[in-house]
Amino acid sequence: MRRLQLIGTCLVTLLAASPALACQGGPSVWDIQLGSMIRDLPGGFTDHACGSNGGPPGKLLSSFEDFKQCRPEGDGLFEVAFRYDDEQEFVARALEQTRALALCEGTKVFGFPVVPTVLLDGDGVVRGLRLVTDPRGVEPADRSNAWALGNMLKRRYGVEGWTCEDLPEVPGETPVASFKLRERCSKSVEGVELSVESEYYHRAGQSFTDEFGNVQPGLFISQARFEMKQQR
Amino acid sequence: MLVSPSQMLGIMKSISVPACILGIGFALWSASGTIAAEVTPQRLLNAAEEPQNWLMNLGAYDGSRYSSLAGINRDNASKLVVHYSVPLGGLIEGSGNFRNALPMSPLVEDGFIYIVDGWGHVSKLDARKKGEVVWQNSELQTDLDSWFVAGRGLALYGNFVIAASSDGHIHWLDKDTGKSVRSVQVGDPKQGYTIQASPLVVGDRIIVGSGGAERGAIGRIDAIDAKTGSSLWHVGTTDNALGGGTISQTGVFDPKTGLTIWGTGHPNPRYNPQARPGDDLHANSVLAIDVETGELRWHFQYTPGDINGFSEDGTHQLVYPAGASEPVVTHFANNGYFYGLTGKQGKFQIAAPYVVGLEWTAGIDEAGHPVEYRASADVQAYKSGAWQGRPDCPNIKGASSFASAYSPRTALAYGSGADGCLSENIPVIRTESAPGWLGAYYSGAAADMGMLTAVDPQSGTVKAQRLFDFPLHAGALATAGGLVFTTTAEGTLHALNDETLETVWSTKFGSLTDVPPITFEVDGQQFIAVVVGGNSYTGNLSYRPPEMGLSEPLFVLAVLGLRP
Incomplete structure (x- = not known):
């Protein structure tokens, strides 16, 4: 602290x-x-x-x-x-x-x-x-990077000591890229609990192009969530 | 066994007469164009001596983007016409990033064109058959993240086309068949790692600079064994935990010193210096790395602890003055100054403003630092670049990450960018695409005028400067025909007098162009090739010519030559 x-x-x-x-x-x-x-x-x-x-x-x-x-x-x-x-x-x-x-x-x-x-x-x-990425009024191109805030926040508090686990899989979710990111990482620093959730994936039914080849550039989940709480 | 640059030079020095004869024979054979030869380290070293080809992204190791071809020149440029165009897919088919224009530049070897699209699909085209597709490899990046920034191009090594994919892979494709022979993961996309710059092949090494600043990536430069794919060395470009120092343009290589030289981009977060106190070494820098060992031999930081969001990931050039024992490393910096450094040790030589009206600093001192720089300061006391009612000076979309050119014919360096310092005397904006235009066609139009500057790299003196109605984000190509070619973002290809920068000829494609052309020769005829298409700036355009809206999703390689 x-x-x-x-x-x-x-x-x-x-x-x-x-x-x-x-x-x-x-x-x-x-x-x-x-x-x-x-x-x-x-x-x-x-x-x-x-x-x-x-x-x-x-x-x-x-x-x-x-x-x-x-x-x-x-x-x-x-x-x-x-x-x-x-x-x-x-x-x-x-x-x-x-x-x-x-x-x-x-x-x-x-x-x-x-x-x-x-x-x-x-x-x-x-x-x-608590910090949660705000998608309101954000272009899809910029929103697509939102998950990366999680990495930066983790590095802000030191790359070592984080314990990470995948978030429970939701039926139908698919990678948005060559990877799918749905993880929660936590770390304790001098009486403060830190947690970071990062997500970048297609929810069930989402894809960049539909079955007719039409572009759907905004259909993806990309977000980060950070919390720091004093242990009580 | 790796062929090192010094070994390459040794080979060159000891070349024998019979070998020379063989070389001539080889040259004649390759000129016939029936069979493409291997791209050897020696051929890459002497790329400028094969003006019929364009063997690497920046044309040659010196990054000059210069061609000694003079078939197209000031006298006949008005006869330029599109000889053929090759549609290589469209947005809907997935040929590119949803937002960006297509920044890739083709390579040409012995009558064949190699090009990658925004998804990483690689094509080989036959230039003798109007771009007929020889093969296409579309297996490298299926279902890729559409929001990756598209890569800038390919490299050639031996009988392979080397393709970098945005998801952090390097691929070896058989040049004859297009089959993928080997793939290596260089960095982790989950850490924001991506590759935007074309790989640079030196000897038997593939040098790869990482991108991904927008995803918080920590910049790095890697050397990969071109024969085995194993990692040889890597150099981190920043110690900032928040990342940055990433790379979007290919580096250069100086055979005399064995150094490969790369420019790095802004530190993260770009616009919040309080969050990254200190100099942010080695972001916004030029790094000179021993290509054999990976040792960082020298570095120079243009704007230590920048507060304005400058990003120095544009290209660097090596200029070899007559009689000098080392090159001058030159750079059109995003901070509005043109720099010259010594090639061996990176010692500061000159910094001269190429943008009129800079005020973020009172000047550059003898050490190459802005005069306000204090080594111990957490946040530097430079002026903000947005002040006094000016739109933006120097322009935030200025010389960042563009490809400059240098012509030994004129001994001038050509840097493209966008002006933002003019507060008066802005020329009347005219555009053929907007007859009867009554309102702003581009938000912040005054801050987005394209600007091309010709600078004497020895003195930093601006010899000529030219403004354009639309942003000039592509870069330049200089030729022995007395011409400088460039493209403005709305899709016009300009051929300019390389001394005055006055227009000799231009044509409009009706779609976006974000990349400078290349030039090559087939069967004695010179051609100009440029990629057209993409979606950059769409969000900023408040006026958009109808034809642009129709053609934006295209990805077309246009090849121009003289009318018979």
Whole structure:
């Protein structure tokens, strides 16, 4: 845990020392420290809402403080979704500034659009962080890479020590490529449980071309899901 | 036993008179074109001396994309016509990646054309019979991930066509039959590994650069024994755990130093320097590797700790000044500067802006670093490339991963890209495909104007520069006919004066082209070949000529020659 806090502290320091980059320098998910209170969460996040286990945000909230309006999950934690402030991104989009748009990124982790959520206990203490790749409004070509975020997240916490297993096979699933990826990896680091799920495959009935040869470029599953939770 | 580059040179030095006679005999025999000979290490070393052929992706080991053929020249280029075109499949049949244009470049040997499509299907065509298909191998990449970035092309070795597939394999195909003889898995696609750049054959080694930055891959360069398929060495291109430093263009090889030289792309994540503090060595770099041992002899990083998303995976060239003992390694960098380095040790020589109006740095210092660079900084204090109301400067779609050319005729290097620094005096945009056009036909059109620049590689001086209505993402081909050929993304092939870059002749295919042409000769007649088709930029086009919409899914090899 201390290591994770150290990473967070370093990143905060780093951000403070950073030059003023277009759209950069705002808070990110890595500024959130497990064990901190709501009041210690970095400002600058927007669009707070009840989480849906990594899915699309639910009921809108005015801030993290309203977390008890959300229904707790099975382990008693409240999931609150949020977004990065994307005003600058819209400005760049309006000005057709391609690089500024790329630098702004939106709510992304390592370049991948995500739905980020914090997991709070009943006392408003941050006990976990959840990141799930966000397919909304993403071109199939970019969505096809979403599973790769899992690899990057695993490497962020060190390639060693992960225990991986295939997810239960669903009837009819087929490889989307020369490989099929459906795995869950977990690792424990100083009292924090990390888990990464990566999936890239065709669900039953999906394929890139139909029986008549028509192209169906968007028919595939590609996603990654990351959780870090304090052991309690 | 492997034939090493030094052994190859030794062989050359000790060549005897009878062997020379044999060589002449061989040349006459191969020119007759009845039977294709083996592609030996010596032939690859002397590829420029076989201008009738195009034996490797960049034409020759120096990466010059130059041909000494002059049958097509400034005086007769207006007589160029399409002699034949070969449809090699379409999107629906699965000939390419769903989104990208088709970046592959054909090879030509002794009257036969070898080409790979976006799925990795390899074809051999008979250039004497208007591209008649000799064989097609479609077994290499069946049911492949449609979202892989298509590979750029093939290599030739002995009696084999060497094909790299996007799923991380290298395949040996019998050149006569097209049968797959051997396949080797080089990297793991589950780790994002893919191969986009054409393999480079040196001696009995196949050098392979890895792609996959968009899938978080960690870049690497591998050497494979061309005779056995066993791994000889590999060099990692980054120590960044988040990956990057990947490769999308083939490297070059200097026989004098025995070094193979490759450009690497951006670190991951590309646009978030806070997530990768430090220099991100060896991303955005040029690496010189001893081709025999795999030792990294030298490296040079163009923009250490880049904050702007630059990516230096475009081609490098070796320019051999008269009387010099080593080449100059040149590169049109994505950061807007043209660089020259010494070939033996990679010492910085010059950096000169080839894009007017760069402001991300105040300049390049004597060590080759941006003057704002601080070795200890986690995040460098360069300026952002998006500022002051300019669309994007240098252009994010600038010189990244394009194939430059160098002409010994003019002693100029030609780099393609897209301008983004012009904030005024933008030329009137005219396009034949949009008569009566009233609105933007390309989102961010001002930032996407194609740009071709001719630079003196000794001084870095820009000698000529030319803007185009549409992006120029292909690269260039220079010829002894006084011409530079290039293609703009909407599908126009341009033949330009190699000194002024003024148009000598052009033609429009009506579909996308994302790759520079090659040239070759059959039975004394010179031809130009270029791939047409694909779907790149479709999402960005707000105006699309109707004919483009009809032909986008095509994959066609167009071969042009002079009208009789």
